[in-house]
Amino acid sequence: QVQLQESGPGLVKSSQTLSLTCTVSGGSISSGTHYWSWIRQPAGKGLEWVGRIYSTGSTNQNPSLKSRVTISVDTSKNQFSLKLSSVTAADTAVYYCARGVVVPGAHDAFDVWGQGTMVTVSS
Amino acid sequence: DIQMTQSPSSLSTSVGDRVTITCRASQSIITYLNWYQQKPGKAPKLLIFTTSNLQSGVPSRFSGSGSGTDFTLTISSLQPEDFATYYCQQSYSTLYTFGQGTKLEIK
Numbered sequence: 001q002v003q004l005q006e007s008g009p010g011l012v013k014s015s016q017t018l019s020l021t022c023t024v025s026g027g028s029i030s031s032g033t034h035y036w037s038w039i040r041q042p043a044g045k046g047l048e049w050v051g052r053i054y055s056t057g058s059t060n061q062n063p064s065l066k067s068r069v070t071i072s073v074d075t076s077k078n079q080f081s082l083k084l085s086s087v088t089a090a091d092t093a094v095y096y097c098a099r100g101v102v103v104p105g106a107h108d109a110f111d112v113w114g115q116g117t118m119v120t121v122s123s
Numbered sequence: 124d125i126q127m128t129q130s131p132s133s134l135s136t137s138v139g140d141r142v143t144i145t146c147r148a149s150q151s152i153i154t155y156l157n158w159y160q161q162k163p164g165k166a167p168k169l170l171i172f173t174t175s176n177l178q179s180g181v182p183s184r185f186s187g188s189g190s191g192t193d194f195t196l197t198i199s200s201l202q203p204e205d206f207a208t209y210y211c212q213q214s215y216s217t218l219y220t221f222g223q224g225t226k227l228e229i230k
Contacts, residue, residue, distance in 0.1 A: 037219075047167065047210060049219040060217050096166055107173040108214035109157040113166035 002027035004097050004114035012091075014123045018084040022097030022114055029078045030055040035100040036080045037110065038071065040093040048093075052100060053080055087121045094118050125149050125213050129222035135230040136206075142198040144225045146211035151191045155215035158187055158196045161224075162207045170209075171196065201227070 008020035022036065029036065038050040051061035053071045061069045070083040084091060099112040126149035136142055146156065154174040159167035169178045171187040174194060184199040198205055206229055211222040 046223045047212070047221040049221070062218060098166075107176065108155065109169055109172040109178075110159075110167070110212075111169045111172075111178065113168070116166050 002099060002112050004099065004112055006095060006097050006114045006117040008117060008119070010118055011120050011122055012087055014088055014121055015086055018082070018087050018091060018119055018121075020082045020095055020097075020117065020119070022080050022082075024078045024080075024099075029073065029080065030075050033101060033103065035102060036073065037098045037100050038082045039096045039098055039110070040091075041096070041116075042090075042093045050082065050084075050095075089121050089123070092119065092121045124218055125152060125216050125220050127211055127213055127220050127222040129209075129211055129225050131225060132223065133226040133228060135228050136201055137230045138201055138203055140201045142201055142205075142227065144196045144209055144211075146189075146194045146196070146222050148192045148194075148213055148215075152213045152215035154190050155213055156187070156189065156194045157212045157214060158185075159210045159212065160205075160207045161210065167210060 003025045005023045012018045035052045035054045037052040041047050051069050051071045053059045053073050059071050068085045073080040094116040096116045097114040098110040101111045102108040128147045130145045156174050158171040160170050161167040170181050175187045186197045188195050206227050208224045208226045210224050
C-alpha cells in the first residue's frame with residue numbers, strides 16, 4: 001500500500017526557509033485521482049492545511065501562508081516538497097504530508113498520511 | 124474561510140458508552156465532511172468521508188450523519204482503542220479546514 005515519509009531539518013532558524021520533502025512509496029505520485037498535501041499541527045493544537053499539489057504541478061495554498069509557501073513535485077523521484085520562507089516561532093509544528101483522494105462531486109479526503117516530522121523554529 | 128466548530132472539546136466516557144460528537148460548519152458544505160481519529164504521537168487516520176462513508180478497515184461501530192451545516196460522528200459502543208482525539212474537516216472549499224478536535228478521555 002502507499003506510504004508517505006517526510007524528511008528534512010528538524011531545526012530552522014527564524015527568518016530562514018523551512019524545507020521538507022515527502023517521499024511516496026508503494027504507488028505513483030502521478031495518479032490522476034490524487035493530490036498531495038502538507039498539513040501542520042502545533043504542539044497540543046489542531047490541524048492546519050498548508051497547501052497541495054497535483055502531479056501536473058498545479059498548486060493551491062492556504063491564503064494565510066500563501067506568500068511564503070512553495071510546493072513542488074518531482075515525479076521522477078516520486079516526491080513532493082514544501083518550502084516555507086521567513087519562518088517565525090509560530091511556524092513551529094509537526095508537519096505532515098498527506099495524500100488527497102478526490103472524485104469530483106463525490107468525495108475529497110486525506111486518506112494516507114506520513115508519520116509527521118517535528119520542525120522547531122529557533123531564534 | 125469556512126469555520127468548523129466541534130462540540131464538545133473533550134468528553135469523559137467509559138468503555139461501552141455510545142458517544143456522539145458534533146461538528147458545525149459556518150456555511151453549508153452539503154455533505155463534504157470527513158472525520159479523522161488521532162492518537163498521541165501519531166498521524167490522523169481517516170475514519171469517515173463525505174459525511175457517512177466508512178473508510179476501508181474502519182469498524183462498523185463508527186458512523187456519521189448530517190448535511191448542510193450540522194454533522195455528527197457516533198461511536199455506538201466505545202472500545203479501549205477508541206480513546207483518541209477526533210477531528211472533522213470540510214472539503215467543500217479548497218481551503219480545507221478542520222475542527223478544533225474532540226478528545227475522548229477515560230472516565
